[in-house]
Amino acid sequence: MKVKALDAGLFALLAVFLPFSATAQTITTGPLAVPAAPIAAVPVDNPLALAALVVVLAFFAWWALRHSRGAQRVLSMILVGALVGVAGHGSGLMAQVLNVFTNPSGQTLPIAIAPISSGNLTAGFQPADFRNESGLPVKIEAIAPPDVAQCFATVDISRLLPPGTPIPSPYPACSVGQALTNGSTCRVDVDAICRSLINPGPTLTSLSPNAGTASGGHGITLTGTGLVGATSVTFDGVPATSVNVVNSTTITAVTPAHAAGAVDIEIITANGAFRLVSGYTFMTTAVGQPTGGGVIAALNGGLSNLIAATADNSTGISWGVVTAVGVAAQSMTDGASNTAAIVAAYGSNGGQPYAAQLCNNYEVDSQGNTPCQAGNTCYNDWFLPASNQLATLFNNKTAVGGFGIASYWSSTEFSSFPVLLAQAQDFGAGSEFSVQKGSQLQARCVRAFIP
Numbered sequence: 001m002k003v004k005a006l007d008a009g010l011f012a013l014l015a016v017f018l019p020f021s022a023t024a025q026t027i028t029t030g031p032l033a034v035p036a037a038p039i040a041a042v043p044v045d046n047p048l049a050l051a052a053l054v055v056v057l058a059f060f061a062w063w064a065l066r067h068s069r070g071a072q073r074v075l076s077m078i079l080v081g082a083l084v085g086v087a088g089h090g091s092g093l094m095a096q097v098l099n100v101f102t103n104p105s106g107q108t109l110p111i112a113i114a115p116i117s118s119g120n121l122t123a124g125f126q127p128a129d130f131r132n133e134s135g136l137p138v139k140i141e142a143i144a145p146p147d148v149a150q151c152f153a154t155v156d157i158s159r160l161l162p163p164g165t166p167i168p169s170p171y172p173a174c175s176v177g178q179a180l181t182n183g184s185t186c187r188v189d190v191d192a193i194c195r196s197l198i199n200p201g202p203t204l205t206s207l208s209p210n211a212g213t214a215s216g217g218h219g220i221t222l223t224g225t226g227l228v229g230a231t232s233v234t235f236d237g238v239p240a241t242s243v244n245v246v247n248s249t250t251i252t253a254v255t256p257a258h259a260a261g262a263v264d265i266e267i268i269t270a271n272g273a274f275r276l277v278s279g280y281t282f283m284t285t286a287v288g289q290p291t292g293g294g295v296i297a298a299l300n301g302g303l304s305n306l307i308a309a310t311a312d313n314s315t316g317i318s319w320g321v322v323t324a325v326g327v328a329a330q331s332m333t334d335g336a337s338n339t340a341a342i343v344a345a346y347g348s349n350g351g352q353p354y355a356a357q358l359c360n361n362y363e364v365d366s367q368g369n370t371p372c373q374a375g376n377t378c379y380n381d382w383f384l385p386a387s388n389q390l391a392t393l394f395n396n397k398t399a400v401g402g403f404g405i406a407s408y409w410s411s412t413e414f415s416s417f418p419v420l421l422a423q424a425q426d427f428g429a430g431s432e433f434s435v436q437k438g439s440q441l442q443a444r445c446v447r448a449f450i451p
Helices: 002-022 048-067 071-087 190-195 335-346 355-361 387-395
Strands: 041-044 107-110 115-118 121-125 128-132 185-188 203-208 211-213 219-225 232-235 241-247 250-254 261-269 272-283 294-299 305-308 314-317 407-413 421-426 432-436 441-443 446-448
Touching: 121 190, 203 261, 203 272, 219 261, 294 387, 294 446, 305 387, 314 355, 335 355, 335 407, 355 407, 355 441, 387 407, 387 421
Parallel strands: 211 272, 407 441
Antiparallel strands: 041 107, 115 121, 128 185, 203 219, 219 250, 232 261, 241 250, 261 272, 294 305, 305 446, 314 441, 407 421, 421 432
């Protein structure tokens, strides 16, 4: 009998220590994509009352086991079970029931970090609500807010969007010293806490221009705040090129190719991200749209997909000297090869400028600067159009714009009399003709592109 009593006494003693071994358990729950590390908590009232209750019940169970028989022993075992049940309502185990205070004697619950996803960005953090269901009023004695490491354990700060329009909270804010009546709820604004730990993120207020060709290659200027350190600008997730941070309020970039339609622009910096909804519209590629340092001038496929300079490159320049370049400069369709052959033949031409050299040396960047400036895409592959290419420019002259009622040089040498003549086109009457190479005609440079 003594042995059995001793065994039961040890069992009661084990039950006393059970809640203390369980209090080390903390569980953070919420709509997280991946488990979060246990973090700081909101404790309420003094847990010593629970410890005192455990001690009293353990002592009574020990006394009952020493002095009782039969039914009394059964009662003792029930009491021991009750002790275990009460211990199961301690702060450690009850932390598994997140955000509900059930122990009027004191309890600690974790503040869950629950990011709100928005595509590949993070819109913010879910608030943490704490409800008192202990049956008695409780008082919040301390709030240990999360730190930067806890807030952003699974969130990239650079992909955190600025806060949206605040939604009124149905509950008062949790605060130290606050009394929570039974059934009442308070809220911890996790989003505000986490955001306060980082520097202000970027904003994007406008794009200029805010529409362009679906073929991309359009230089744009983005205006906002906090733009220093921008690492990425995307259009519907497609990265822009030549992203150049001018200062904290200005970024220049070049649009990517994209299907026609309105898209969101996202900018990412070290301090966060920003999304401008439907901030840019891609238009179906057409003649007359600006792109690639000029204006789309022809969409006839192959060598006739052309971008023209936005204005005449010269209003009066010669084709060259009275010397035949040869068959390499006599293509009707390939102005790039003609131009290369003419420049190879004439070189510097004794310091006298000529049309093919003018186009060969021309460059303009994605922001319209000539010569190109560092940080911008530089377009320097211009050439004098061949006769058929020049005819296409004439057909589209109104959409392209900037042409005068004048004659323009092609890069095609007149094959029947190559020493003296080259091909040209009258942009008034539209006629094509051969003219002496020393004549002073206008020139408009072009470059090839893939729409």
